[in-house]
Amino acid sequence: MAKRAQIIPPRPDLKRKAVNFSKGFDLKLTPEVLQKLETVVHKSQDKFTADIAERLTDMRRSIAQNAADASLHPYMIKALSDASREIKGAGGTIGFDLLTHIGKSLNDFLDGMSNLSARQLEVCTLHIDAMYVVLANRITGAGGAVEAELMRAFDEACAKFREVS
Numbered sequence: 001m002a003k004r005a006q007i008i009p010p011r012p013d014l015k016r017k018a019v020n021f022s023k024g025f026d027l028k029l030t031p032e033v034l035q036k037l038e039t040v041v042h043k044s045q046d047k048f049t050a051d052i053a054e055r056l057t058d059m060r061r062s063i064a065q066n067a068a069d070a071s072l073h074p075y076m077i078k079a080l081s082d083a084s085r086e087i088k089g090a091g092g093t094i095g096f097d098l099l100t101h102i103g104k105s106l107n108d109f110l111d112g113m114s115n116l117s118a119r120q121l122e123v124c125t126l127h128i129d130a131m132y133v134v135l136a137n138r139i140t141g142a143g144g145a146v147e148a149e150l151m152r153a154f155d156e157a158c159a160k161f162r163e164v165s
Helices: 013-018 031-066 071-093 097-110 118-137 146-159
Strands: none
Touching: 031 071, 031 118, 071 097, 071 118, 097 118, 097 146, 118 146
16 A cells, blocks of 8 residues: 655755855745746747757758768758757647657657668658648647658658658
8 A cells, every 4th residue: 555645845955055045046935936937948948949950951951962962961960850859859849749759750750770761761851841831830749630640751751751662
């Protein structure tokens, strides 16, 4: 049988270390403090969004410049993989869970590949386009039924075209 959780108040010396009364916030969040925190979060969200948009642009540019030359595919794949991993990590931080899922899908798709067929390049491009749509329309959370169907379609496409053609 599980025991009930017990809330233990912090010791005064720990409370003094955790709260910097000259620079920091008090433990009690007043409406003014909450407003300041929300402002910081919104500013950070804008920076994250701009960073993700820049990464998506770089991903498109990498495909446009390197897709035709198979000898450049390993470099392109690394660039796409690195960018999708960064997007995967950042998406959930700012509330764009769908970006996390799509970024993970692309990252998993590229894992271990050294060359891409024309179909595999299309799968990568579709992932990037979908991330653009999520970002442009500010689709936060996991989305709805359409987004769930999109993720199922990505799963199927990744499974089908993962095999080297």
